[in-house]
Amino acid sequence: MKRSVYLEIIDYMQSLGPRCNLHQVAELFPQFSIKTLGSIYSQDYQRKMKKTHHIHYHPHRIEEYYSRFYTQAQNGCKYVLLKMADEVDLSPALLARLVLEHHLILADPNGEPPARNVLTQLLKDTTLIEDPVLANEVHTCVVTDDIYGPLVDTIKHSIGHEYEYLLQRKLEEASMVYLDEDQLRAKGYDKTPDFKLEIPVAVDGHVVNWIESKASFGDDDSHQTYLKEQFWSYWNRFGPGLVIYWFGFIDELDVNREKGILLMDHFPRDVVTMNPLSVTPS
Known part of the structure; x- marks a missing residue:
C-alpha cells in the first residue's frame, strides 16, 4: 500500500468519529480486506489514546468521571460509561478501568489503589465486582470495546x-x-x-x-x-x-x-x- 493511500484511509477513518464503521471504509477502499482496515484503525486509535492519555488520567478528571457515573447510575441511567466514553473520546475499556480503580480506592480503608493484577482480574471477570451496577457497566464497556481490554487482548x-x-x-x-x-x-x-x-x-x-x-x-x-x-x-x-x-x-x-x-x-x-x-x- 502506498503511503498516500494509507493517509487517505486514515483521514477518512478519523472523519467518521470514534465509532468508525469499517464496512463503510471498505466501500470506499474495496481493494483492502476488513482485517487490513481494522488493523490500520486499531493502530491509529491506539496512537491517539497515547497522545491524550495525560488528559484523562489526571486525578481531577478521574474524579469528575466517577462523580458523573455515580450520579447518573443512582438515577437509574444505563450505559453511562459507554456514552461517556464516546462523549470524552476515550476507549470504553480504558474509561471503565479508570472508574473501577477509583471506586476500589474509595472503598479501601486506607485509600490504597488495588494491585494491578487484581484490577485486571476484575476486568476479565466482572462478576467479581461487588457493586452490581458498576459490574454491569464495566462488562458493557469491555465487550463493546474492539481496541482495548482483556477480551481484545x-x-x-x-x-x-x-x-x-x-x-x-x-x-x-x-x-x-x-x-x-x-x-x-x-x-x-x-x-x-x-x-x-x-x-x-x-x-x-x-x-x-x-x-x-x-x-x-x-x-x-x-x-x-x-x-x-x-x-x-x-x-x-x-x-x-x-x-x-x-x-x-x-x-x-x-x-x-x-x-x-x-x-x-x-x-x-x-x-x-x-x-x-x-x-x-x-
Whole structure:
C-alpha cells in the first residue's frame, strides 16, 4: 500500500468519529480486506489514546468521571460509561478501568489503589465486582470495546498464533527445516524470530535466514518500533531475514532489503532452496 493511500484511509477513518464503521471504509477502499482496515484503525486509535492519555488520567478528571457515573447510575441511567466514553473520546475499556480503580480506592480503608493484577482480574471477570451496577457497566464497556481490554487482548493473541501456525504450515509444505521460538530459547537465545531456518533460502535474490510473522499492518510507528526492538536484533544474531506483515504494510517502508530485512505481505511464492548435501557440516 502506498503511503498516500494509507493517509487517505486514515483521514477518512478519523472523519467518521470514534465509532468508525469499517464496512463503510471498505466501500470506499474495496481493494483492502476488513482485517487490513481494522488493523490500520486499531493502530491509529491506539496512537491517539497515547497522545491524550495525560488528559484523562489526571486525578481531577478521574474524579469528575466517577462523580458523573455515580450520579447518573443512582438515577437509574444505563450505559453511562459507554456514552461517556464516546462523549470524552476515550476507549470504553480504558474509561471503565479508570472508574473501577477509583471506586476500589474509595472503598479501601486506607485509600490504597488495588494491585494491578487484581484490577485486571476484575476486568476479565466482572462478576467479581461487588457493586452490581458498576459490574454491569464495566462488562458493557469491555465487550463493546474492539481496541482495548482483556477480551481484545485474547483475540489478538489468538490471531497471532493463527498466523504463526499458517507460516509454520507453509514452511513445512515447502520442506524447509526450521527451529521455532521455543527451540531457540532452549538454546539460550533471548530475542528470537518466530522461525530460524536451518538451511538458508533465497527470496527475490536475497538470502533469508529467519522469518517473522506479524498478524498486523505495518505502519511507520509499529515498523520502526519492531526494527529497533526486534528485527535488527535478529539480524545481528542470525543474519538477513524476512518479515511477513499478513495485513499489508506501507510500501515505502521496505527500504532495508540490501541491508538484510525484507518485507512481504504473504509467504514468498518463489523460494530458491539450497541443496542440503552442499552444506558443509559444522
